[in-house]
Amino acid sequence: MSIFIRGATVLAMGGAQGSVPFVGDVHVEGERIKAIGTGLPVPEGAEIIDGTGKLVMPGLINAHLHSGEALYKGRYDNMPLEIWMLYSYPILGAKALSERMIYLRSMVVAIESLKTGVTCLTDDIFEAPRQTLGQLGAAVAAYDDAGIRATVSGHVMDRDFLDSIPYSREHVPAELQAEVAKLVPPTTAEYIAFAKEAYAAFHGRSGRIRFMLAPSAPQRCTPELMQAANELALEWQVPFHTHIVETKVQGVTGPALYGKTLMRYMADLGLMHPGVTIAHSIWVTEDDIALMGEAGVSIVHNTISNQKLGAGVAPVRKLLEAGVNVALGSDGICSNDTPRMFDVMHACGLIHKVTTPDYKQWLSAAEVLHACTLAGAKSAMIGHETGSLEAGKKADLLILNLDTVSFTPRNDILNHLVYCENGSSIEKVMVNGEIVVADGKLTKIDEAALLAELRALMPEFNAYHSGVEARNRAFEPYFDAIHRRCNSQDLGVHRLIGNSDMWPA
Ligand SMILES: [Zn+2]
Numbered sequence: 001m002s003i004f005i006r007g008a009t010v011l012a013m014g015g016a017q018g019s020v021p022f023v024g025d026v027h028v029e030g031e032r033i034k035a036i037g038t039g040l041p042v043p044e045g046a047e048i049i050d051g052t053g054k055l056v057m058p059g060l061i062n063a064h065l066h067s068g069e070a071l072y073k074g075r076y077d078n079m080p081l082e083i084w085m086l087y088s089y090p091i092l093g094a095k096a097l098s099e100r101m102i103y104l105r106s107m108v109v110a111i112e113s114l115k116t117g118v119t120c121l122t123d124d125i126f127e128a129p130r131q132t133l134g135q136l137g138a139a140v141a142a143y144d145d146a147g148i149r150a151t152v153s154g155h156v157m158d159r160d161f162l163d164s165i166p167y168s169r170e171h172v173p174a175e176l177q178a179e180v181a182k183l184v185p186p187t188t189a190e191y192i193a194f195a196k197e198a199y200a201a202f203h204g205r206s207g208r209i210r211f212m213l214a215p216s217a218p219q220r221c222t223p224e225l226m227q228a229a230n231e232l233a234l235e236w237q238v239p240f241h242t243h244i245v246e247t248k249v250q251g252v253t254g255p256a257l258y259g260k261t262l263m264r265y266m267a268d269l270g271l272m273h274p275g276v277t278i279a280h281s282i283w284v285t286e287d288d289i290a291l292m293g294e295a296g297v298s299i300v301h302n303t304i305s306n307q308k309l310g311a312g313v314a315p316v317r318k319l320l321e322a323g324v325n326v327a328l329g330s331d332g333i334c335s336n337d338t339p340r341m342f343d344v345m346h347a348c349g350l351i352h353k354v355t356t357p358d359y360k361q362w363l364s365a366a367e368v369l370h371a372c373t374l375a376g377a378k379s380a381m382i383g384h385e386t387g388s389l390e391a392g393k394k395a396d397l398l399i400l401n402l403d404t405v406s407f408t409p410r411n412d413i414l415n416h417l418v419y420c421e422n423g424s425s426i427e428k429v430m431v432n433g434e435i436v437v438a439d440g441k442l443t444k445i446d447e448a449a450l451l452a453e454l455r456a457l458m459p460e461f462n463a464y465h466s467g468v469e470a471r472n473r474a475f476e477p478y479f480d481a482i483h484r485r486c487n488s489q490d491l492g493v494h495r496l497i498g499n500s501d502m503w504p505a
Pocket residue numbers: 064065066124243279331332
């Protein structure tokens with residue numbers, strides 16, 4: 001199968017042209033870009049797409065999301081992470097979801113992602129009480145069927161959840177602590193056995209699906225589990241994907257639990273290297289930033305989620321200057337509450353401008369687009385395969401109509417993509433050389449039937465989940481006290497916007 005896009009405006013985001021748009025052609029042969037340039041010969045027998053008035057660009061990459069939250073889309077507001085988690089990641093009473101529900105839940109994410117130009121995502125999938133191979137397989141099947149490129153985990157925690165929250169033993173009553181203590185986390189051996197089975201079953205499927213190791217966070221996992229997971233990540237050359245210092249509570253956590261920052265703790269365990277992807281990285285110190293740059297890690301900047309949960313603003317300019325690879329993510333589908341990366345790019349382009357009056361430090365549209373394409377691919381360790389339009393890479397690309405209102409009148413294309421466009425100008429989406437969205441519809445699945453099936457299952461699910469919420473509400477006053485206590489401390493790091501990021505006296 002050969003497709004030739006002729007005479008389009010091309011934004012390659014890599015190769016010789018980089019982020020400078022040019023008028024040219026893109027020749028796709030099978031799964032890959034065979035050639036890209038100006039005045040290419042038309043290959044015999046190729047399907048020709050007229051590029052007049054069109055933009056061809058790499059598909060967007062969502063480097064951090066949790067599809068597990070998709071059933072709670074639009075359900076919560078005005079809660080910081082630690083309180084919001086009581087409902088979206090309940091400690092007590094959550095039951096295993098059916099594989100069909102997980103398939104539909106993942107499909108909702110895949111549909112919205114593809115229709116808004118995301119060709120590749122990293123889905124850190126948590127299942128309560130413990131992920132099974134069949135449950136992970138259901139998510140993989142959805143991504144495979146929809147035609148998106150995906151790296152999936154393997155999200156795991158193996159410590160008593162209360163031990164991951166500073167001061168919890170002082171605030172949470174003994175009877176609630178005892179209930180949490182009854183939960184049995186997976187052992188390191190069990191998680192490693194699961195990871196090996198998952199890797200064998202899913203990694204490499206359809207040339208699009210990959211598996212990764214994802215210990216939740218250094219305060220939520222034992223060093224034994226993290227180091228065993230890291231060994232597999234290095235052996236398989238897949239990401240070690242984790243979360244570090246999203247909230248100020250987590251900024252307090254490292255010194256309170258380990259006498260050092262969580263980033264320093266990870267470095268001391270040998271868990272900082274170019275295969276490590278860190279979600280958030282907000283409450284980092286200058287020392288943290290330096291060691292992250294030296295180690296060559298990736299971070300995922302979850303611009304919208306970090307605002308929704310009041311977590312703060314990651315110091316992206318400092319991280320970039322230190323040499324950290326900065327990708328963009330939606331984060332979970334109920335802390336955002338969508339996987340639309342055009343929205344995330346827009347928010348990212350804007351928010352850093354209100355963190356400093358030094359406008360030379362603000363992010364450019366080209367930097368935002370790089371974070372949402374090639375840097376995202378690099379964080380998933382597939383920067384050599386996708387993330388830019390270059391000969392030899394996988395054909396993961398978007399065709400946008402430049403005659404829409406978002407691009408009329410047209411000035412700087414990169415500025416339009418970050419500040420004007422929202423995905424509604426997308427005409428075609430190609431993943432792995434295959435057109436998976438055309439005329440506003442997914443080509444490989446019956447979107448309306450799948451959405452209707454999920455809608456029909458939701459009343460029963462919501463009734464069950466309301467009961468789980470009621471049970472976990474018991475923790476809320478104590479987590480509220482911990483949130484206040486941590487946010488009253490001066491860490492010497494300021495990441496919230498306002499006159500003060502301390503809890504008001
Ligand atoms: Zn996350």
